[in-house]
Amino acid sequence: MYIAATRRADQAGGIASAKAPRRFARNVPANVLALGAVSLVTDISSEMVTAVLPTYFVLTLGLSPLQYGLLDGTYFGVTAFVRLLGGQVADRTRRRKLVAGTGYGLSAVCKLGLPLAGSSVTGLGLVLAADRTGKGLRTAPRDALITLSTPAPDLGRAFGVHRAMDTIGAFLGPLAAFAVLWATHDAYDAVFVVSFCVAVFAVLLMALYVRDHHEPAGPRRESSLRAAFALLRLRPFRRTCVAATMLGLLTVGDTFVYLVLQHGFDIPLRYFPLLPLGTAGAYLLLAVPLGRLADRVGRFRVFLGGHLALLAAYAVAAAPNGGRAPGPLLMWTVLLGVLVLQGLFYAATDGVLMAAAGPLLPVHLRTSGLALLQTGQAGARLFSSVLFGAAWTLWGSGPALLVMGAGLTGALVVARRLLPSRSPLPEVTG
């Protein structure tokens, strides 16, 4: 059944011939590079703000750390709804660029909202919620545009290139923030204004260089929220959603893993901020190679393999509670190992899942479908962090990690049965 759906999708999408040689290194489509540049610049802007937000809230505004905690992440319901709605609007109007651009624009405006909200907790909460909404709005149409701009056999690599560019932005953001703080003698509002300018530049890049995908109108098909949920009747897509959500439920947030490592190895505190950089660095370097690997050996296979890397990271992180402090050599080896494994996990799962799911969806509902998948995954991860927090409190960090690892192993066995071992590419299926 899905073979038919994919074929129809490809015809409707006007992707001329998927039979062109895919082994040779062809150039990544210009549209993907443009979207990558937009993400890179946007990530500089948003990571600039993320880097200074805890300090700004707690030290400058005098909010208590707990208030800051409540501000964050309580808006998941709204974001999920907007994400689904945005996907549906993008499909119905076939204006993915406009919907994604609106998301980028909304987040840009929010950067100015931060200093304007002053120290009003409600105001800051609303600004952060709007910022999240913008992020939710843009992700699915952007990923749909990537799938529509790239020949199906090269999708893994295209997403790899996009995610690597995105991560470069995440690296540069904190550097930019601290350059501004240094130049202005700690004026946080200057960080927000510069971040706003950077975000506007990304919107400009998008408006000028990203092309929307215009498939031939064809017969108007039903495209509503109901039609989006009806996508779950497509067996391979439904199974993808179930597997991704199930695995998401058993994925422990990075920061938890870093805290477990810090506890277990007594890492000098000043190195703590380096840990996320290690993961991001590995992700950045591995995104393209793993995307290409996924194109060659099957995207679902690489997606599942990425979770094995995560499993290994848990095992290593949970292991060292033997009482004696390990030597520095062992400590750094283990630390580096866990960070590389985590980067490997992201490189093998984030873009690869979109590359795998895209071709399963008919073009006229692709954004809605990707939004559905991403919402399920994000919801599962949110729930899992609550779950893991509770497990940590109840049993301590090591056992909690082992329990999550055991659950993840079980979920992987189930997911392996659910997911096709090869992506249903036209050459493979036809």
Next chain:
Amino acid sequence: MKRALGLLLGLLVLIGVAVGYSTFAADREDDSAVERRPLDLAAGGQLVFVDTARKGGHRTVAATAIDPAGTTGPARTDSGLRCERFAVGAATGVCLQTRGGPLPGTDALIVDGAMNVRRRIELAGTPSRARVSASGRMVSWTVFVTGESYNKTGFSTWTGILDTRTDYTLQNIEAIPLTIDGKRHRSADVNYWGVTFAADDNRFYATVSTNGRTYLVEGDYANWEAHTVRENLECPSLSPDGTRIAFKKRSGPTTWRLHVLDLATMRETPLAERESIDDQAAWLDDHTVMYGRGRDVYATPADGSGTPRLLAAKAASPTIVR
């Protein structure tokens, strides 16, 4: 070509706005109003605090004269030392200073009576609490860490203790053997914050949080053990005579009320302060507690009577040098 031109034009305008605003923000700083000279932490009769009066992010250690009745003078002396939290005990000071750069963090600076930096301990996270024992020997601090998303990590604090006599530093005291209600507790999920040392420089009190509960713990530095004393009590601060503890007690999800606990009778007295206070209080004298409220420092009687009064405007982290 047209596109490139449009992009270039947009880029120039945006660079203009960014540079223009940053220049404006950098020049806005006004440090004209204060007299800047070295502080003498050994001289009595002064209130030392973190001055938050200036715009921008600059907070520095300052002092003002205070008479035995607890009235502060109008003039401020600014030391120029950038700190987020500061505490003094017998001419030893501890300053928690944020570290900029691509890998931000916090440094704990140990300063002598003339405010010379004697030692710098590199930490991570955001400054939270700082204390020096009355003799100046035991120094402690707390930083807290947040991940990319706060409610993904819960709450993690790192509390350190430095013995200035031996120069031995513990960056994180969470491995201290802990007994809760008489039973040895072995959970990995323990967070300590807000240490206060007794006059013998060995016994100390602190907050511990584990399994979703917070307790007051009493610790023994030499024997390296701690046991819980009471539940729902945070950021203890021992009175100068050692008989009472001022603390904050949770009254809502993110609100706290100041109380004083009498260690002999174990009776709690709510103080007259009605606002929510998230601070480790300090003692002005044996009868008065002082604390940060909003962006100012207030003082209120320790027996729950009277009304709070403003001690220093645009200030935080107060300590008294007698």
